[in-house]
Amino acid sequence: MLETDALRLLVTVAETGSFTGAATRLNYTQSAVSRRIAALEQQAGGPLFERLPRGVRLNPVGQALHRHAVDVLERLSRAEQELTVIHAGHGGMLRVGAFATANISLVPKALRRFGHTSPDVEIVSVEGRSGTLMRHLTEGALDLAVVSDYPSGLPSADGITTEVLLEDELLVALRRDHPLAGSGAIGLRDLRDEAWIQDTYGDRPTMLADACARAGFTPRKIIRIAEWTGKFGYAAAGLGVALVPSLAAWAVPAAVTLCRLDDPALRRTVHLALPATPLPAALNLRDALHDTIN
Incomplete structure (x- = not known):
């Protein structure tokens, strides 16, 4: 298995053209760079660089691995950026469930308010009966649900917290x-x-x-x-x-x-249901629902 740090080192050596330059940029010692490149070459099955009088350059094998390393590192960088946005509540996907009459006015108005503050969050809406929505929450298929105790009580679900949104005559x-x-x-x-x-x-x-x-x-x-x-x-x-x-x-x-x-x-009583560890975006939508009611 090729480690991410080894791929990052390969790219840095290729960019700087020397082990010394890579060591300076990454705050390594030159001997540490030489050892890690040697270990990477062993994993790759042979040399990756041509040793020159002044520095190094990628050989054909190194060029092939370099292309993949750049792609992997770019993908990881995008993943880190996306996770940062999700943890901040400003991006990613939010799966929202609601029963039918909540989708007539309450939830759409809250989603409109939410969209003004979190325009990059992708909303996936699911409509269903309260019992089904609670089950989807426990299964991890929903991030938030608006549920009701009508007609036969609020369904219970392990690991799900609920709070009252409103009383509905x-x-x-x-x-x-x-x-x-x-x-x-x-x-x-x-x-x-x-x-x-x-x-x-x-x-x-x-x-x-x-x-x-x-x-x-x-x-x-x-x-x-x-x-x-x-x-x-x-x-x-x-x-x-x-x-x-x-x-x-x-x-x-x-x-x-x-x-x-x-x-x-x-x-009937309308409740907001959330998993034990809700997404930040779900908490933002919770606030938008309360603001809509108030």
Whole structure:
């Protein structure tokens, strides 16, 4: 194996044209340079320099190794520069995960703010459910994630730290001409005859089911729609009503109105999740998220 220091010495001797010049530039003794070049020539299988009356010059074998040495040293230099930038939080790649409604406004606004201060950081965005995002963090596939405790609690993950970003109230989406659309805060029991548009969580317990039970009824019908555009479409057509986080308000179409509900428990907590040793760029984005909220 050729050592990096030996390759750097080879290049320096070639540039200065003498062992003495290389020793002076690298703060070595001339005898140390001679020994290290001799060891390198042994590894290379033969002489690398022609010994001249005044100094040395590369022979064909030395020229071949010199080309590779220059390439290796340049690559290492670029790697060191890139690592320095990453450690300073000003470059490299940052893999950011978020659940769907966080990607409507919260995360994009924070990324825009972050981009003004760290324009050379490459952002890779991943959308998914909170449990999946937490798993990706533990696997090292994400550097930061925005997650939620809705619908069934904040997923736990070994080695991941979380902090609260905000409390997100759950509103009800109604067709704009719905009789209750202008009523202010709506009693959940007043919606007992409505069909409810929900995600495709199957039989998992949900916040809506618990709230309806507290209000003394069971939803008469559940319509399973996975995407928010579909939920809004069904609500706009008057086919049902849906719980909508306030984070999603920006994306609600004109044919739908959002109303508050009288159950204070209908809210979720949005968290920021980071690995135990986060990248500096991830900490900078954390600050941008807090600034966006404030």
